[in-house]
Amino acid sequence: MATPPFEPPRLEPALETHIEANAQRYLDGLAELCRLPSISAQRNALPETADAVAALMRDWGLPAEIVTTDDAPAVYAEIPGRSPTTLLIYNHYDVQPPDPLDEWLSPPFEPTIRDGRLHARGVADDKGDLVARLAAVEALLAVRGELPLTVKFLVEGQEEIDGVAIQDWIRRNPAKLACDLAFVEAADLDPSGRPVLVLGTRGMLYVELEARGPAIDVHSSLAAAVENPAWTLVRALNSIVDASTGRVRVPGFYDAVRPLTPAERAHIADLPDPTPAWREQFGLTAFPGGVEGAALMERVIGDPTATIAGLTSGYAGPGLKTIVPAVARAKIDFRLVPDQWPADILARLRAHLDAEGFAAVAIHVVTQDGIPARTPSDDPWVQRVAAITGEWFGARTAIQPNSAGGIVMEPFMSALGAPTMFGGIRPAGGRYHAPNEYIEIDAFALAVKFAAYLLDRLADE
């Protein structure tokens, strides 16, 4: 992804000059953080990286503090500004594991420049977003001595493992975090170079269903004498989703679903059509029910889903083994939408299985911490951020009512009452979660300017 083909507005000359003069310093700050292997899945280097983030903040004039959560430490900084407006920015310092290591052209934790790109694990997701924003604050403070509005940074270390500690910490600290609006992480431009503002997230309940049969695998010649847990599991699974409609049959599953508004549906219809890319990337020849285009996107964005992510029972090797398995398991991923609540769906699933004769099928909860949320698209702050972003990129900002995946948003909305969104500020980059993750160095420099522009314009009366 090269630097987008647009001519952004000019910043005030002193600010522009300062940012350009300090470009190497900002890039060095980013590279420094990328040297730390803060792999949350391995609980690796998390306190050290929190300390390094705090040190970088202080070096750049932000009053950082380490805050203790129930898990890895987070970093908090509050920089008072001129206007009464307060913006809360959430980023994360943890990264995905770098595997497979042998596909990296340079070591994942030795930031390396090749072809105008800085390569390192975490450089795009999410250290680049964080450092671009910190650099904008550094520049504004250096040039003007104060920010145009109050900015609060919350930088956590367990985003990549869907850690729940930061959610709890946010709920316990509503006064400290009080704000007018919140930005979480960031998003890419769409494939046409247009900015996207995402207003919500789907949630997730992830469970493993387990059916148990005989104490040990039994020779299948005795199948007539043994209840086979694989059949039990198949029947239990089959009871969960209606085969003809694809709808979840668990009573009350859809009760809390907040329908998309006409405005949200219009925003979805205005999004670029991802289906050509999906056809190509996933080898798809058709979509479920023959639904395509905006109608399909409404489903992906607005509908909850029940997905079998894994099935395991008995013999998985080549050829044959003639057994009645002792156990059968299915992993199921329920993607939830506002205002479904994972714990409520879990209780309904249990009641459904009991009512359908599957009381003996155990439900093991893998996670119920992904809570859906959606900021209304007619919120004034949404309109304002979309307008500012559009000014910068010279294109109308696309609005996506919520992401298909999951991100921490709900606590900002429920505990802080803040319209929460993400998008439009990420330095162009790629290969998130994959080998040779990178950012474009030019795009990173531009992202610093965009962050400064956005802070300035948000403070305007």
Add this chain to the structure above:
Amino acid sequence: MATPPFEPPRLEPALETHIEANAQRYLDGLAELCRLPSISAQRNALPETADAVAALMRDWGLPAEIVTTDDAPAVYAEIPGRSPTTLLIYNHYDVQPPDPLDEWLSPPFEPTIRDGRLHARGVADDKGDLVARLAAVEALLAVRGELPLTVKFLVEGQEEIDGVAIQDWIRRNPAKLACDLAFVEAADLDPSGRPVLVLGTRGMLYVELEARGPAIDVHSSLAAAVENPAWTLVRALNSIVDASTGRVRVPGFYDAVRPLTPAERAHIADLPDPTPAWREQFGLTAFPGGVEGAALMERVIGDPTATIAGLTSGYAGPGLKTIVPAVARAKIDFRLVPDQWPADILARLRAHLDAEGFAAVAIHVVTQDGIPARTPSDDPWVQRVAAITGEWFGARTAIQPNSAGGIVMEPFMSALGAPTMFGGIRPAGGRYHAPNEYIEIDAFALAVKFAAYLLDRLADE
């Protein structure tokens, strides 16, 4: 299993003396064969072992020949006898793999005597059966210069992998193999020390169902846009068996089932009740449908079954992975009964899946070579073998209409027209297919005498 507590009939004194005088020679012959690691699953030492079987036969006066099948060689010998009656005996020289090796107290292919037992892989299943019968023929030839009846031996090398080549070879050689009755392999005494004569076998169709979805695993946030092959597989499986009755729903599946006759049901009612052992061994608290006792045994022996032996799809590791899997597979083991035919059931399964909307679910055949068969229990040869066996063991012979598992019987019946059965002659032994397989040396010596007695009595007018 110690030597059974019974006093068998005496053989003619010269025969009794010869067998006792040659006990060590017979045991040495068995040990010699057990030194050969004829593991058919690994295609190991099969021609060498066929040669060794033929050499032992010739050494003991039998005119052995190696016969070429479409796969591993078999050994054939025909010894003319005094009466017009011809008995065909089928055994196998191949063995199961010896794994797990570290559980063997002595190396599996170094026959070792401990506590009155000879330990080696294959010593019980099935080299001991074969050598006891060969020893009986040796003794009869040595003492009398001829056999009381004509005996034909067919010894193959792929029984443990359900090889089909011997079935084809039998069907191509009906004149050569013509006989009045056939014994296949052998069987244990029942737990009370009573002989069992088994008259049939269930068959097997073993398939893998495969549902394919996207070309690669897709992030589950896009679940609404991708047909999930795991759901497809669950639905296809669910269509195969009726959840409430447990009956197979494939149209025509039961059409060819030969019902148990009243006589066969009476024989089943007379079998020992295995359910206490099953409860203990498999940790069962109940049986399907609450059926127990003779009714349960009628199902195990007389009903076909459809068993999910394996389920595989997507993520099987700990925790969560949020994907729509690219593929889902199930291994299904259909145990068939007379007169179901595996190829017919396969065709019906394909038609059923097509009719139910699962044309895209592939069926990969793992084996369709297990063909069910059942000799009528009122066959005169059955009555006669049961009576002779009962005389020897001093107990009424139990009759089992067919085994729960599978064994090569059908070609003997369909191609040769021979009443075919197994049982009552195996030297007491154990740990078939497991580490430290053994036979009791005393019981082996007794099995030689029993084989000689049986040949003599079968020849009586």
